[in-house]
Amino acid sequence: MRFPWQAWRLSPLSKLVNPKPSSPVLQVSGLGKRYGERAAVSDVSFEVGRNEIVGLLGPNGAGKTTTLNMVLGVLEPSAGRILIEGFDVQRQRRKALERTNFAAVYAPLPGNLTVYENLRFFGLLYAVRNLARRIETLIEQFDLVRFRDTRCGVLSSGEQTRVCLAKAMLNMPQLLLLDEPTASLDPATARDIRAQIKAIATHGSGGILWTSHNMLEVQEVCDRVLFLSRGRILLQGDPRTLPQQHGEATLDDLFVKLAHANAAQNAEGTE
Numbered sequence: 512m513r514f515p516w517q518a519w520r521l522s523p524l525s526k527l528v529n530p531k532p533s534s535p536v537l538q539v540s541g542l543g544k545r546y547g548e549r550a551a552v553s554d555v556s557f558e559v560g561r562n563e564i565v566g567l568l569g570p571n572g573a574g575k576t577t578t579l580n581m582v583l584g585v586l587e588p589s590a591g592r593i594l595i596e597g598f599d600v601q602r603q604r605r606k607a608l609e610r611t612n613f614a615a616v617y618a619p620l621p622g623n624l625t626v627y628e629n630l631r632f633f634g635l636l637y638a639v640r641n642l643a644r645r646i647e648t649l650i651e652q653f654d655l656v657r658f659r660d661t662r663c664g665v666l667s668s669g670e671q672t673r674v675c676l677a678k679a680m681l682n683m684p685q686l687l688l689l690d691e692p693t694a695s696l697d698p699a700t701a702r703d704i705r706a707q708i709k710a711i712a713t714h715g716s717g718g719i720l721w722t723s724h725n726m727l728e729v730q731e732v733c734d735r736v737l738f739l740s741r742g743r744i745l746l747q748g749d750p751r752t753l754p755q756q757h758g759e760a761t762l763d764d765l766f767v768k769l770a771h772a773n774a775a776q777n778a779e780g781t782e
């Protein structure tokens with residue numbers, strides 16, 4: 512399969528957003544989410560810079576999806592503040608969210624619509640300018656030409672992932688949130704998608720927040736990682752040097768060590 516990601520070009524649309532080159536794309540401060548007595552996310556602060564891919568890691572139940580959903584404006588935080596391109600997600604919701612998009616395996620596109628119809632539907636929703644041209648570019652970029660008139664419901668999970676990524680790029684988001692984007696892909700397709708996403712981060716003007724349980728992938732793709740445990744950021748740093756700093760050979764080993772500590776604390780029932 513060939514992806515034309517090497518031919519990636521900045522669309523004039525990205526220039527309309529007029530981002531300040533040095534300011535972070537995403538600023539999260541003191542973020543918290545409680546469900547009754549249970550704190551799913553507590554006092555989480557971090558930034559995503561321009562041209563940066565930040566990995567949000569942590570064991571099952573650590574609070575990754577909850578954090579992403581608050582950034583997306585889907586969940587209301589119990590505490591804290593989220594700024595996207597300087598716009599407050601709660602107070603300047605439209606301005607913040609029109610600069611954002613996401614793709615997640617658990618959020619498939621409507622299966623009764625074709626690839627083209629889905630991209631058109633979401634493009635209209637995001638009020639994308641020159642929509643017909645944008646759709647053609649994305650259909651080609653994500654190798655979807657032969658599926659253009661196929662209903663999304665009959666596509667394989669890997670093909671659906673590519674449509675989800677194309678949908679996520681419709682509005683040229685400054686902040687792209689990806690929840691396990693390669694989870695259902697075969698190794699060759701996953702590699703192409705990783706390369707494509709890296710090209711988007713490198714050549715665009717935005718940043719990417721990426722969750723994954725694949726530590727090799729994280730090491731390859733992410734510039735920085737945040738390790739969440741029981742809703743709090745436990746560690747952060749460069750995924751290539753963090754393991755050695757904490758006496759482990761690989762990021763996988765470090766993850767297992769932290770996850771075991773997390774499980775032990777859960778078993779003790781401490782908050």
Ligand SMILES: Nc1ncnc2c1ncn2[C@@H]1O[C@H](COP(=O)(O)OP(=O)(O)OP(=O)(O)O)[C@@H](O)[C@H]1O
Pocket residue numbers: 546549551569570571572573574575576577578
């Ligand atoms: N609506 C809810 N009501 C109560 N608890 C919830 C709710 N949603 C999430 N939680 C809890 O919040 C915690 C964090 O969940 P979250 O889905 O953010 O974890 P995660 O890190 O994304 O996990 P995974 O890797 O399994 O997807 C979990 O303990 C979960 O049970």
